[in-house]
Amino acid sequence: MFILPSFLEDIVQNGQPYQAFAEQINQFIEPRDNFLLSAHINADGDAIASVVAMKIYLEKLGKHAVIILHDETVDTRFEYLKHYDEIQCFSKHPDLKKYLPSGNIENAIFLDVPGLKRLGDISQIVPPLQNAIKIDHHPSEDRLGQIEWVDEVASSTTAMVYEIIQNRNIEFDAALASAIYTGIVYDTGRFSFSNTTSRDLFICAKMAEQGADPVELTNRIFFQNSFQALKTIGRGLSSLENYLDGKVNVIYLSYEDMTQKNHGEIEELANYSVAIRGGEIGLFIREVKPNYHKVSFRSNSTVDVNKIAKVFNGGGHSRAAGCRIEGKKQTIIPKIINEIASQISS
Numbered sequence: 124m125f126i127l128p129s130f131l132e133d134i135v136q137n138g139q140p141y142q143a144f145a146e147q148i149n150q151f152i153e154p155r156d157n158f159l160l161s162a163h164i165n166a167d168g169d170a171i172a173s174v175v176a177m178k179i180y181l182e183k184l185g186k187h188a189v190i191i192l193h194d195e196t197v198d199t200r201f202e203y204l205k206h207y208d209e210i211q212c213f214s215k216h217p218d219l220k221k222y223l224p225s226g227n228i229e230n231a232i233f234l235d236v237p238g239l240k241r242l243g244d245i246s247q248i249v250p251p252l253q254n255a256i257k258i259d260h261h262p263s264e265d266r267l268g269q270i271e272w273v274d275e276v277a278s279s280t281t282a283m284v285y286e287i288i289q290n291r292n293i294e295f296d297a298a299l300a301s302a303i304y305t306g307i308v309y310d311t312g313r314f315s316f317s318n319t320t321s322r323d324l325f326i327c328a329k330m331a332e333q334g335a336d337p338v339e340l341t342n343r344i345f346f347q348n349s350f351q352a353l354k355t356i357g358r359g360l361s362s363l364e365n366y367l368d369g370k371v372n373v374i375y376l377s378y379e380d381m382t383q384k385n386h387g388e389i390e391e392l393a394n395y396s397v398a399i400r401g402g403e404i405g406l407f408i409r410e411v412k413p414n415y416h417k418v419s420f421r422s423n424s425t426v427d428v429n430k431i432a433k434v435f436n437g438g439g440h441s442r443a444a445g446c447r448i449e450g451k452k453q454t455i456i457p458k459i460i461n462e463i464a465s466q467i468s469s
């Protein structure tokens with residue numbers, strides 16, 4: 124156990140100290156049991172780690188939780204996390220009795236997800252508002268619970284879960300510390316994105332003291348690709364094209380290019396799309412089904428890519444967002460570039 128220095132307890136985000144939210148959330152959890160834990164579709168490192176960390180915390184409090192996601196497959200880079208094997212897929216009829224003594228979902232904690240659309244199938248089993256809470260750092264889309272702690276400045280949802288746990292002075296064992304470290308190192312792009320704060324470094328230093336291994340975790344997440352994935356990354360890099368006088372750079376992979384199994388392993392290409400001098404916005408577009416594209420937006424500048432993604436029914440953060448678009452490469456790229464051009468000029 125460690126005690127936060129008082130100046131950190133007083134840090135204020137969005138007008139309220141962390142501790143006020145953490146306290147409220149702990150008061151919600153304490154009298155309850157039989158929790159559903161869930162996160163956004165295509166769960167990433169922060170979504171998975173925040174859910175896992177919450178499950179470990181609930182267990183330490185003597186409570187029971189089932190993790191159910193929309194996704195049929197979960198990124199195998201995170202298989203080292205405790206409870207990874209217990210992540211259930213909604214469409215495969217999860218066994219509630221195995222995890223919940225009551226056999227039913229009574230309460231829910233939604234993590235790293237701004238609204239119903241991003242929950243996918245899980246939106247079908249959302250309990251009444253008074254029995255649910257949301258902890259997230261995306262711009263909010265729907266109300267999902269009676270308490271909503273939404274902090275758009277937080278680096279990651281996992282960093283917010285840390286605040287909730289430390290509010291109760293619970294011991295961080297190695298499994299919990301590794302989950303917290305994973306979510307933060309993932310969502311900050313190993314402490315390189317603009318969302319990285321001294322607070323994240325502080326938390327991760329504490330987690331390293333409690334048994335998280337920074338070398339092992341960073342390498343597992345970022346530097347252990349399959350042979351096929353690295354070849355695909357190479358094809359993506361050689362596809363690079365620029366638009367709007369070099370302000371926008373595009374990496375494109377066709378359906379035939381996508382030969383690697385784990386799509387999570389090539390998402391680094393999104394970050395390469397803005398790793399170009401003079402570039403302001405990067406697009407990583409891949410054809411995940413014939414004539415159906417997944418698009419990742421990255422912004423280096425003041426351009427809010429969440430706004431652009433929203434035009435195409437997607438969303439995310441101001442500097443990193445995504446959407447899905449139907450159509451052929453030749454039609455969707457000009458559509459997106461035109462939208463960016465109009466947003467830059469307005």
Ligand SMILES: [Mn+2]
Pocket residue numbers: 169170235260278279280310
């Ligand atoms: Mn996140």
